Amino acid sequence: MTADATTGALDLESRPRLAPGVRLKYDEARSCWVVLAPERVLMPDETALEVLQRLDGKKTVDALVAELVTAYDADRGEILADVTELLNGLLEKRVLAL
Amino acid sequence: MNAPRTTGSQLPPPMAVLLELTHRCPLQCPYCSNPLQMDQVKSELGTAEWKSVLDQAAKLGVLQVHFSGGEPTVRPDLAELIRHARAVGLYTNLITSGVAANKARFDEMVAAGLDHVQLSIQDSDAATAEKIGNYAGAQQKKLTFAKWVREAGLPLTLNAVVNRHNIDRVGEMIDLAVSLDAARVEIANVQYYGWALKNLAALMPRFDQFEASIATVAAARERLKGKIVIDYVVPDYYAKVPKACMNGWGQRFMNITPAGKVLPCHAAETIPNLQFDSVRDRPLAEIWAKSSAFEAFRGTDWMPELCKGCDQREIDWGGCRCQAMALTGSASEADPACGKSPFHAQLRGMAEAASHAAAPEFQYRRITPRVDQKSDAPEPVAG
Numbered sequence: 303m304t305a306d307a308t309t310g311a312l313d314l315e316s317r318p319r320l321a322p323g324v325r326l327k328y329d330e331a332r333s334c335w336v337v338l339a340p341e342r343v344l345m346p347d348e349t350a351l352e353v354l355q356r357l358d359g360k361k362t363v364d365a366l367v368a369e370l371v372t373a374y375d376a377d378r379g380e381i382l383a384d385v386t387e388l389l390n391g392l393l394e395k396r397v398l399a400l
Numbered sequence: 401m402n403a404p405r406t407t408g409s410q411l412p413p414p415m416a417v418l419l420e421l422t423h424r425c426p427l428q429c430p431y432c433s434n435p436l437q438m439d440q441v442k443s444e445l446g447t448a449e450w451k452s453v454l455d456q457a458a459k460l461g462v463l464q465v466h467f468s469g470g471e472p473t474v475r476p477d478l479a480e481l482i483r484h485a486r487a488v489g490l491y492t493n494l495i496t497s498g499v500a501a502n503k504a505r506f507d508e509m510v511a512a513g514l515d516h517v518q519l520s521i522q523d524s525d526a527a528t529a530e531k532i533g534n535y536a537g538a539q540q541k542k543l544t545f546a547k548w549v550r551e552a553g554l555p556l557t558l559n560a561v562v563n564r565h566n567i568d569r570v571g572e573m574i575d576l577a578v579s580l581d582a583a584r585v586e587i588a589n590v591q592y593y594g595w596a597l598k599n600l601a602a603l604m605p606r607f608d609q610f611e612a613s614i615a616t617v618a619a620a621r622e623r624l625k626g627k628i629v630i631d632y633v634v635p636d637y638y639a640k641v642p643k644a645c646m647n648g649w650g651q652r653f654m655n656i657t658p659a660g661k662v663l664p665c666h667a668a669e670t671i672p673n674l675q676f677d678s679v680r681d682r683p684l685a686e687i688w689a690k691s692s693a694f695e696a697f698r699g700t701d702w703m704p705e706l707c708k709g710c711d712q713r714e715i716d717w718g719g720c721r722c723q724a725m726a727l728t729g730s731a732s733e734a735d736p737a738c739g740k741s742p743f744h745a746q747l748r749g750m751a752e753a754a755s756h757a758a759a760p761e762f763q764y765r766r767i768t769p770r771v772d773q774k775s776d777a778p779e780p781v782a783g
């Protein structure tokens with residue numbers, strides 16, 4: 303029944319998106335991107351921002367990793383490990399939902 | 401990050417503003433944090449004035465706006481204000497008792513772009529809940545309201561204030577939050593200011609009740625990991641370290657009363673001799689930077705020697721100024737919730753004594769407090 307359950311395990315076919323009630327916006331006053339969530343404001347670092355901006359609920363983790371590998375000309379294994387850790391952290395904080 | 405921010409020029413913008421749209425409320429919680437002297441309807445800011453506040457807040461760098469009160473949903477212009485807040489880029493949170501709005505009004509708020517709802521309950525047990533709020537039928541209305549929130553796809557936080565009458569049911573409150581599909585539940589022990597201080601003896605839980613609640617919460621967190629976020633705010637009187645009240649006075653947060661006074665914290669009016677500015681007289685940005693009430697306890701310069709020499713001074717900022725005022729007679733003392741405060745033992749002793757004595761009757765929250773407390777028997781109130 304829970305549309306925004308965060309409990310499902312993350313895998314390559316998951317399509318993460320911003321959880322309901324969470325918004326990413328550019329803050330003019332502080333000149334940085336902010337994640338607005340219930341009772342919280344997070345300031346994503348460069349890597350997190352890069353990932354958050356690419357998520358739309360349609361893109362799979364697999365596709366996201368492929369994009370990043372191309373963009374940074376980096377090792378797929380490394381990117382996958384970093385992305386998985388980041389996504390799991392954001393899922394736990396309920397910034398993302400599956 | 402933690403450098404003392406005592407001058408206007410280095411001052412970062414506020415993160416959030418809480419608008420007390422009105423002090424009117426159908427409920428009469430004896431722990432209500434609103435002041436004993438409440439703003440009358442005729443003094444409330446009008447729609448255009450609140451919109452101007454929202455414009456100014458967004459421009460100043462505020463990111464989140466909390467619509468609260470009193471009961472914010474009794475204001476007919478709430479949806480209009482939510483729409484305006486969203487239009488200027490603010491994140492909108494509604495803090496409500498859930499008893500005053502009908503479905504059509506709620507749908508208007510959703511359509512206006514409401515981001516999140518915090519719904520308060522008085523207990524998981526309906527009878528006690530309705531005795532605490534002094535409003536028959538409140539519980540069913542709240543459960544229905546929670547359903548509307550989730551059906552609209554909005555994230556829900558359930559807020560429960562705990563005291564000696566309901567703290568033994570924190571487990572049931574958490575279960576209720578899960579059954580309502582809340583993403584988060586915040587269980588907060590009463591903070592003793594406003595009406596709560598007046599009702600301290602009627603509310604203070606025993607230490608053993610508090611200890612049992614800690615264990616229940618810990619077990620629930622383990623059991624419900626990934627399902628729901630459980631925040632537990634422990635009672636100051638049984639704490640050893642004070643809370644970082646407001647994340648530091650005048651550092652992150654502004655509270656605006658129904659009549660437009662801008663306060664560093666919602667209880668700040670309990671501190672005598674502070675001068676508060678009104679949005680009716682001064683631009684919000686100027687109030688944030690220069691209002692003497694904000695300057696009074698900003699940073700660390702005001703601190704007593706005890707805090708000045710303590711390595712926690714930029715972590716808890718000396719705790720709550722209003723609690724220091726209420727319990728030590730001086731707002732410039734360390735919060736007596738701190739184990740190092742010379743007033744701490746006395747505070748703890750007072751709490752223990754009150755909690756073991758028979759609970760007195762509630763003195764219910766009233767806009768015009770009555771002298772005859774005998775008439776305070778629970779009675780249904782027209783919504």
Ligand SMILES: C[S@@+](CC[C@H](N)C(=O)[O-])C[C@H]1O[C@@H](n2cnc3c(N)ncnc32)[C@H](O)[C@@H]1O
Pocket residue numbers: 425431432433434468469470471472495496497518519520521559560561588589590591592593596
């Ligand atoms: C003052 S109420 C106003 C909004 C609305 N009437 C409501 O009850 O949700 C704001 C929030 O503060 C909580 N609250 C009220 N008095 C409190 C106190 N003395 N200590 C801790 N929380 C309190 C309420 O449960 C509610 O979640």
Ligand code: SF4
Pocket residue numbers: 425426427428429431432433434469470471497520765
């Ligand atoms: S805490 Fe209770 S009495 Fe106070 S405003 Fe909220 S519902 Fe009303």
Ligand code: SF4
Pocket residue numbers: 641642706707708710711712713714716717718719734735738739740741
């Ligand atoms: S002495 Fe002051 S700064 Fe140190 S913990 Fe206590 S209240 Fe906080």
